[in-house]
Amino acid sequence: MKHLNSLKIYNIKKGYLLLMFPLLTLCIFNIGYSKTVNESTSIKGYLYLGVVERHVEAKLEYKYVPIEAGISEVSFYLTNDVEIDELHGHGIKDYSFSKENAQIPFGILTVEFKEQLEIGQAIEFTLSYSGRSTKGFWPNKYKWIDIDPDFMILPSFTDYHTFDYEIKARVNDSDYKFVDAKNQQMTSRLNVEATSANYFSSIVAGSEMNFNQFTEGSYTVNIISNKADSVVNYLGNKSLEILKFFNNTIGEKKKVNSFSVLYRPMPDSIFRTMRNLTNDRLIMFTHNHDLIHTLAHEVSHFWWNRGNDYTMEKWLDESFAQYSELLYVRHTEGLEKFQEKVNHLEKESQRLPSLLKSDRFGKNWSDILYVKGPYLLYQLEEVLGKEKFMLLLSNLNEVEVSNTEEMLNELEKISNSEVRNMFYQKLNE
Ligand SMILES: [Zn+2]
Known part of the structure; x- marks a missing residue:
């Protein structure tokens, strides 16, 4: 489980880096499930989609509940394809929508409050906007609409504030149906609800799916x-x-x-x-x-889904997922194919710095997580033997370890302190 507090360490610049991660990686952050305040920020509203016109129109009712004191404004990333049609609320002083921002391919909408808010002091406002979207619409070639969170067609808090939401999405072409994953059906009227996300999930619609x-x-x-x-x-x-x-x-x-x-x-x-x-x-x-x-x-990742995403502890997700992929390759395609991939990891790992001592947002972050991490796990399997290694993996998921220390504790339980120290050394070198 992740906690709200982990979000606070990010300034906008890092938040943006984080935002761009999904574009670069196979995986996406999966954070903010835990609920640590009684009343949390919520968003309810409509999203209308015009297929041929590539038109988006949203009307969102916000109830914003600060998790720290002294908040006098709040800002969002929002696609600069839209114009703000309306933004009002009793406690709202003003708002601004800046469309050109250095190094950020989105607009930033800032909402100013009349007074500073206390922790838990809710403020309500309505936000409406519309425009022709340059992203997410493929009506001709793929007959597909994809309101991907990265497009910021739905606004995301720049500080990754956690929120619950309930969006009713509608599309103006009867050939198009939304994917309703929850109810396992295609539907022309999608109601999507999520609890304590800090990101919207994708809203997708297509023809003949x-x-x-x-x-x-x-x-x-x-x-x-x-x-x-x-x-x-x-x-x-x-x-x-x-x-x-x-x-x-x-x-x-x-x-x-x-x-x-x-x-x-x-x-x-x-x-x-x-x-x-x-x-x-x-x-x-x-x-x-x-x-x-x-x-x-x-x-x-239905199992490897833990570890602080903002630190190298993310190796508990990604390195394990990548090595699990290799285990599947070994299972289905045989030892030779597996070894070929391991050899590649070994070669690439030589040039990479320490896993635990590296900066999560440094230049090698991806290779450290997806190449060096899995190679270290391969080496650990060599030391433990296949059977004990598999026992370790299933134990880690049974216990749901959430950090490296806990992982090492589980390792020691099925082996001894020397193996633990050896592996800890490898994570650091
Ligand atoms: Zn992954």
Whole structure:
């Protein structure tokens, strides 16, 4: 679980860096699920989408509840494609919408309050805006609308303030249906609700997308796609295989029975593969379906989903997910293919600095998490042997370790203090 406090350490510049991360990585931050205040900030409203016109229109009712004292304004990233139609509320003094911002491809909307707010002192206001969006609309080639959180078609607090929301999304073309992952259906009227997210989840709509269900024993996988049956069947069967593999390895003591894959009707040059930020176990898949091991990485995150995202503790998510992907490759494609990938990690790791001592936002962050981290796990498996290593992985998920110290404690439990010290040394060198 993550806490609100972890958000406060970021200034706007780092917040922006963070924001750009999803564009660069396979994965996306998945934070802010915990609720630490009784009354939290909430947003309710409508989002209207005009397909051919690429028109967006939003009317949002905010109840903003500060988590620290002395707040006199609040700001949001918001696409600079829109104009503010209305912003009013009893305690609102003024607002400004600056469309040109250095190094930030969004506008920044700042709302000024008449007086400074105390902790927990709620203020309400209405925000309406509209415009023609240059992002998220592919009516011709892919018949697809994607209100991806990175596009800032829905505003995000620049300080990553946590909020609950309830958005009713509507589209003006009856050929288009929204993906309703929660109710496992396509729908023309989407009501999306999320509790304590600091980011909106994607709202997506398309033409001729179908839910296809695959089951085996107690496992169920939904593939949402408009692709040919052969492709959908392949993805469905592979998804079941991945689910089964992880439930028998990393998730042996904590089973996951189902998930959904949204197979976007466009190539991965447009979208990355990611998990939805708030919905239950939804993976947005965009790769060519022959790159199925990428899906395994994402599925493994149903277990590897902890560790502070803002520090190198994120290795507890990403390095483990990446190594889990390799374990799946070993399981399905054999030792030779696995070794080939390990050799690559080994070679690349030579040039990389210490995992734990590195800066989370330094220039090598990605390779340290996705290359060096998994290589260290490979080395640990070599020391422990396959059986003990698998025991460790399933124990980590059973206990739900949340930091490196706890991980090392679990390691020591199944081995000894020398192994613990050796591995700690490796994490530091
Ligand atoms: Zn990942």
